[in-house]
Amino acid sequence: MSENDSGGGSPVELLDYSSRHAPRLRRKRGVLPGSCEMPSVPFLPFSIFLGILGVLCVGLTSFWGQHWLGGFAWDGSSKMFNWHPVLMVTGMLVLYSTAALVYRVPISWEGPKLPWKLLHAALTLAVFILVVLGLVAVFEFHNKKEIPNMYSLHSWLGLATVLLFSGQWLMGFTYFLLPWTPIWLRSFYKPIHVFFGSSILSLAVAACISGVNEKLFFRLTNQTTPYNKLPAEAWFANSLGMLILVFGLLVLWSLATPTWKRPDVDLQEIQEPLLQEAR
DSSP: OOOOOOSSOOSEEEOOTTSSSOOOEEEOTTOOOSSOOOOOOOHHHHHHHHHHHHHHHHHHHHHHHHHTSOOOOSSSSHHHHTHHHHHHIIIIIIIHHHHHTGGGSGGGGSSOSHHHHHHHHHHHHHHHHHHHHHHHHHHHHHHHHTOOSSOSHHHHHHHHHHHHHHHHHHHHHHHHHSTTSOHHHHHHHHHHHHHHHHHHHHHHHHHHHHHHHHHHHHHHTTSSSOGGGOOHHHHHHHHHHHHHHHHHHHHHHHHHOGGGSOOOOOHHHHHOOHHHHTO
């Protein structure tokens, strides 16, 4: 059932919000559209493609650590540092993107929202655990080798990303899963939560790319074949950085695609917290 316009109303009409698919604007016959809509792409094949890119990001980062950086260990050596990029790319980039896209899965549009809230919270909690391990790996290595901490732009970007992400998780848990926050306050905070979700992902992409670049400069500055001569490792790591960039941009694009957003049918159901719904 669509909204009826009266007299000289709007040239568009809204489709039913209770349908399985996200609401779309439909142009009336004989009326030119006021703006171009984003192309409609099926979510399932696009999400599979994103999954493949995400696995490639993690796999290529791991291969870099094993093949060129000497492998992995947990002993304070450079091999312990090699866990840092793997854990950060896995957690702060790929798993965080997965958590952000949970509400874009069409099956999540039907039924109660609570299971998807819990899945989103669990995935982001897993991200937090991986990030903590990644920070332990780099700080342990720096402290054992007496390397200064937190002096580079990469480290500042990374720390800002982690702090914002931690605050985002805490605020989301408090506002959306606990019962004492008023519904009007949850409704007010929701667009802020969405904005910072995309912003944190953008910062994570920037931190990952700057980290790849920083590591290449450190490794290849005094080598026989320097960075500016583009040895095989430089080609590989530069390509990894570009893959991370493409993955991040595609995730941001999918988050901004209107037809993939869960329609807010019932404000009370959407804002219902964990403890109230469990009664």
